[in-house]
Each structure stands twice: as structure tokens, then as C-alpha cells.
């Protein structure tokens with residue numbers, strides 16, 4: 001089942017001369033980790049904002065095509081053009097690049113409970129979801145902390161916890177590690193893997209660390225200049241190393257090296273991991 005269907009979507013921001021999204025179509029399948037990569041300015045963040053209806057409901061412009069969100073529990077469909085963001089946010093949880101920009105409460109637990117209180121859940125349901133969100137994001141014990149005092153990785157996990165507490169059908173993460181040091185990045189990407197594997201949560205992940213996407217995504221979209229230029233499994237995408245380089249997508253070291261070795265006839269298939277790189281080298285060149 002598709003939780004989101006994007007159909008012939010085009011969008012131009014007000015006063016912008018160019019379209020930021022040009023006739024984009026794809027589906028998000030239930031339970032998958034869909035990775036999105038592409039150079040800076042290719043439209044990845046704009047696309048994320050269309051998935052929970054911020055575009056076109058709050059950020060307006062020239063919008064055509066449709067984004068349909070399906071509630072996997074009821075099967076009901078919502079066209080983002082006709083559905084308030086408040087409703088869509090319970091189905092599509094969006095976490096932005098900069099964690100500080102979405103944290104505004106005095107304590108970790110208030111931060112997580114905030115959205116639930118606004119939705120009018122009763123006390124027991126709020127507590128149940130709060131405990132679950134703290135547990136799954138590894139923030140237990142930090143309930144009373146002041147969010148700005150947390151590390152970058154903890155802050156980003158808190159932003160994810162606040163969204164997860166809404167129990168959305170899809171979690172959309174827009175470059176969640178770009179502001180983090182390597183430790184924070186590991187924490188957040190570890191959490192994404194856990195959500196996907198242990199909890200079966202559907203995740204759309206924009207990430208310029210292509211390494212993680214090629215290792216762990218089920219499918220990958222590559223964007224360039226407002227369009228989806230490649231779509232496939234990580235293997236399919238790794239096969240297009242030349243195109244990725246031309247677009248300005250940074251390749252993980254194993255893929256970069258295997259790409260050079262393939263040109264010299266010293267390797268047959270592209271290597272996504274170091275192990276594949278080391279086991280795939282042929283010498284003398286075949």
C-alpha cells in the first residue's frame with residue numbers, strides 16, 4: 001500500500017522565477033525507508049514541505065498536481081490541497097534540518113506532550129505515548145532537562161520524539177544530521193535504522209550522507225533541478241555513479257574507488273560497502 005502518492009507535482013514559490021519542483025511523481029510505500037539525495041537547491045526540502053501540506057496551505061505559490069496521503073488504519077485518503085496541516089501532521093510527521101528551530105518548550109517531556117495536548121488526548125493516552133517516545137528515542141532519564149542544554153544529537157532525537165508521539169503513518173526527516181557532529185549523526189541515523197527495523201515505521205529520509213542511504217534505504221530517489229532524475233534500489237543508484245558525480249552528489253569512498261576501478265577493468269560491480277570493495281578487486285585487470 002502507498003501511504004503517500006505524489007502525482008505530477010509542480011511548485012513555484014511566490015516571486016521566484018523558476019519552478020522548484022517540476023512534474024514530480026512517486027509513491028511512498030508502507031514500511032519502507034525511502035532515501036532522497038540530490039545536490040543543494042535540487043528541491044528536496046521543498047518536496048518535504050509538500051508531503052505534510054505546509055506547501056500549498058501555509059507557503060503559497062504556483063502549485064499543480066496532487067499529493068495524496070492515505071491513513072493506513074482507516075484507508076481514508078486526504079488530498080493535501082483540501083486538508084488542513086493540523087490534520088495532515090497527525091499522518092505525516094516532518095522533522096526539519098535544524099533541531100533548535102522546532103524546540104520551544106521548557107522541558108523534554110513538555111516538548112513531547114505539547115502536540116498531544118493540542119490534539120486533546122486524555123491524560124493516560126498522553127502518558128502512554130510520552131513514555132513510548134522517550135523509550136524509543138533513548139531519551140529516558142532526560143524528561144526534566146531544558147532542551148537547549150541537550151547535545152545536538154539529543155535535540156534532534158527530541159524533535160523526532162515529539163513527532164513520533166503523534167504516531168504518524170510516515171516520518172519525513174529533512175537532513176536530520178546536517179548540523180550534527182559525527183557522534184550526533186551516528187545517534188540519529190541509528191535511531192532511523194531502529195525505527196525502520198524494530199517498529200516498521202515508514203520513513204522518508206533526505207540525507208546528503210549518501211553512504212547511509214545506499215546501505216540502508218529500500219529505495220532511493222535522486223533529485224536534480226526540481227526533478228526526479230533517478231529512482232531505484234541502492235544497487236540501481238550505485239550503478240549510476242557517473243551520473244551522480246555529474247550532478248554533484250558526493251559519493252561514499254567505497255563507491256568512488258570502485259567507480260575508478262571499474263573504469264580500469266579491475267572491478268565488475270559497484271561497491272557500496274568497504275567489504276564489497278575489498279572482495280571485488282580483480283588484479284590483473286580482467
Ligand SMILES: Nc1ncnc2c1ncn2[C@@H]1O[C@H](COP(=O)(O)OP(=O)(O)OP(=O)(O)O)[C@@H](O)[C@H]1O
Nearest residue numbers: 013014016020038039040041042043044045046047
Ligand atoms: N522560500 C523560498 N522562496 C523562493 N525560492 C525558494 C524558497 N525556498 C527554496 N527556494 C528555491 O527552491 C529551490 C529548491 O530549494 P530547496 O531548499 O528545496 O533545495 P534542497 O534540495 O533542499 O537544497 P539543500 O540541499 O541546500 O537543502 C532552490 O532554487 C531555492 O533557491
Ligand SMILES: [Mg+2]
Nearest residue numbers: 044045046175
Ligand atoms: Mg534542503
